[in-house]
Structures are given as C-alpha cells and as structure tokens.
Amino acid sequence: MANEDEARDWNGATGRYWADHPGHYDAMLARLTPHLIEAAGIRPRERVLDIGCGFGTTTLLAAERGATVLGADLSGPMLAVARERAAGRDGVRFEQTDVQVHDFGADSFDVALSRFGVMFFDDPLAAFTNVTRALRPGGRLAFLCWQDLRENEHRAVALDAIAPHVDVTGAAPAGPGPFSFARPDYLRELLSGAGLTGIGVDPVREPVRLGADAADAAEFLRHGAMFKTIFARYPAETVERAVAALIEALVPHETPEGVLLGGATWLVTARKP
Known part of the structure; x- marks a missing residue:
C-alpha cells in the first residue's frame, strides 16, 4: 500500500473506534450525505466506486438506486461492519485496498463518489489519476470534503474550549488529513491535473x-483522532479539565435532536472527458 501511515491508523485504534460507532458517525453526517448522493446522480445499472467507503453507508445508498457498487477502503475493521450491513444485498461488494494504487481496470465505472474519504492520500494526484483511469469516458466524480477548520463550527468551538488547558497548535497539520482539501483552487488544480474536466467546487x-x-x-x-492526538501529550488530570470545559462549551448547542453545530464542506464534482 502507498498510504502506509493511513493504513496503520485505519486498521488500528482509529479504525476500530469508527467501526464500533457507525451509527454515531452516520448521525453526525446525516444532513450532508443527501447532497452527495444527489450530486452523484446515480442511475439504475450504473457501476459505482465508493472511495473510502468506511462502514458502507454511501455504498448501500448507491445500491438502493439500482447501481452495482464496489466499496473500497483501507480499513479492515470498518469493512467488516460494511459487509455485515450489506449481507444478502445484491450488487454490492467490498474490497480492502488502496485506491491510490489499486488497478480497477480502465473504464470500469460510471461514477466514483466519496463521503469524506479522499483527503487522506499521501499522493492525491496519483490517487485521482488512478480514479480517472477507472472511470469510463463521460464518467462522473462527486465527493464531499471539509472546508477550513475555522469555518467548521463543530471543530472550532471544541478547540477553543480546550485551548486554555492544552496546546491546540497544529490541530490540522499540513499533509493528509480531514482539512487537506480546504482550498478550492488546490482542488481544481488537482483534479484538472488528474485529467478531469467540468470541475465544480460548491459550498454546502x-x-x-x-x-x-x-x-x-x-x-x-x-x-477522535484530532483530540486524541492532542490529549496524548498531557496527564489525565489536565485532560479531564479540558473535557469538562468542552462539555460546558457544548451545552448551549444542545437541541431536541442532539448537539448541533455548523459544518462547512465542499461538494466537488467533475467528469472524465
């Protein structure tokens, strides 16, 4: 695999935590997911590649539209959940693989999509070039990625709450990570370099x-990975003070539907010529 560090994380504690809490993550992203599915425009009998499919939520949503879907992910723990969820479903399969380098075969898919699964490649240009090769001429790409961390209230409020107790500098480091695709100009340059056209980067x-x-x-x-990394540098009593401050900061955002804070994303679309 090319993404060795990511493979280690997603098959280790990070992947196991996600695999143990699929409902929590799905609820977190419930208002964003329909934007992706609608943008992908999946039709019956189309062939779909779900990049970084995780525990298969978007894979199954694509299959509900009559598509044949391959869910690809680095994480064995999450794919185990995905396979359990998809048991007995026709037209759905999963593969533990690195999309950056896997040979899917040329012109194999009508659509490639991803719900926050594309920001972790150590060589994004190679990854999207590989995805472009796998799309048929006229094939479509659609994915969601996060805007800048400070645009995302659900992270900014939390980091500001713990900042008096721990150092949050570098919470979103350069390189692969949740906020690595925050700049629209970079996204357009990247996808154009991978051979895609008709590139749209729209705020959601x-x-x-x-x-x-x-x-x-x-x-x-x-x-989660971000806060776990920060807290790992501090003794337990410091972490508990930070968590208490975090709880206090989140109380004003409690609603009958749960704790809700703003999320800012890019909905990215493109086509293979």
Missing part, C-alpha cells in the same frame, strides 16, 4: 450532530 453548509447531549458529544470528540 449543514448542522453536524456531535452527540445526544453535551457529555456524549465530548466523549465522542475526545476519542
């Missing part, structure tokens, strides 16, 4: 659900 903003209440949301955040 929706509330993100972090948990049932403030305590649940804080527990969820503290085990």
Whole structure:
C-alpha cells in the first residue's frame, strides 16, 4: 500500500473506534450525505466506486438506486461492519485496498463518489489519476470534503474550549488529513491535473450532530483522532479539565435532536472527458 501511515491508523485504534460507532458517525453526517448522493446522480445499472467507503453507508445508498457498487477502503475493521450491513444485498461488494494504487481496470465505472474519504492520500494526484483511469469516458466524480477548520463550527468551538488547558497548535497539520482539501483552487488544480474536466467546487453548509447531549458529544470528540492526538501529550488530570470545559462549551448547542453545530464542506464534482 502507498498510504502506509493511513493504513496503520485505519486498521488500528482509529479504525476500530469508527467501526464500533457507525451509527454515531452516520448521525453526525446525516444532513450532508443527501447532497452527495444527489450530486452523484446515480442511475439504475450504473457501476459505482465508493472511495473510502468506511462502514458502507454511501455504498448501500448507491445500491438502493439500482447501481452495482464496489466499496473500497483501507480499513479492515470498518469493512467488516460494511459487509455485515450489506449481507444478502445484491450488487454490492467490498474490497480492502488502496485506491491510490489499486488497478480497477480502465473504464470500469460510471461514477466514483466519496463521503469524506479522499483527503487522506499521501499522493492525491496519483490517487485521482488512478480514479480517472477507472472511470469510463463521460464518467462522473462527486465527493464531499471539509472546508477550513475555522469555518467548521463543530471543530472550532471544541478547540477553543480546550485551548486554555492544552496546546491546540497544529490541530490540522499540513499533509493528509480531514482539512487537506480546504482550498478550492488546490482542488481544481488537482483534479484538472488528474485529467478531469467540468470541475465544480460548491459550498454546502449543514448542522453536524456531535452527540445526544453535551457529555456524549465530548466523549465522542475526545476519542477522535484530532483530540486524541492532542490529549496524548498531557496527564489525565489536565485532560479531564479540558473535557469538562468542552462539555460546558457544548451545552448551549444542545437541541431536541442532539448537539448541533455548523459544518462547512465542499461538494466537488467533475467528469472524465
């Protein structure tokens, strides 16, 4: 695999945590996911590649539209959940592989899509060039990725809450990671370089659900990769003070639907000539 560090993470503690909480992540992204499915415009009998499919939510949504779908992901723990969810479903299969280098065969898919699964390649140009090769002429790409961290209230509020207790500098480092595709000009240059045309980078903003209440949301955040990395540098008492501050900051965002804060994304679309 080309993405060795990511493969290690997604087959280790990070991947296991996601695999143990698929419902929480789906609820978090519930208002954003329909934008992706609509943009992909999936039709019956089309062949779909779901990039970074995780536990298969978008794979199954594509299959519900009558498509034949391959879900590809680095993470064995999440794919185990995906296969369990898809048991007995026709037209759905999953493969543990690195989309950056896997040979899918030329002109194999009508659509490639991804829900926040494309920001982790160590060589994004190689990855999207490989995806372009796998699309048929006229084939479509659609994916969601995060805008800048500070545009995302669900991260900014949380980081500001813990900042008096821990150092949050470098929470979104350069290189592969959730916010690596934050710049639209970079996205257009990247996809154009990969041989795609008709590139659209459109803002989509929706509330993100972090948990049932403030305590649940804080527990969820503290085990995510970003906060786990920050907290790993500090003794337990410091972490507990930071988490208490986080809970306090999240209480005003409690609603009957759970803790809701703003999410800012790019909905990216393109075609193979």
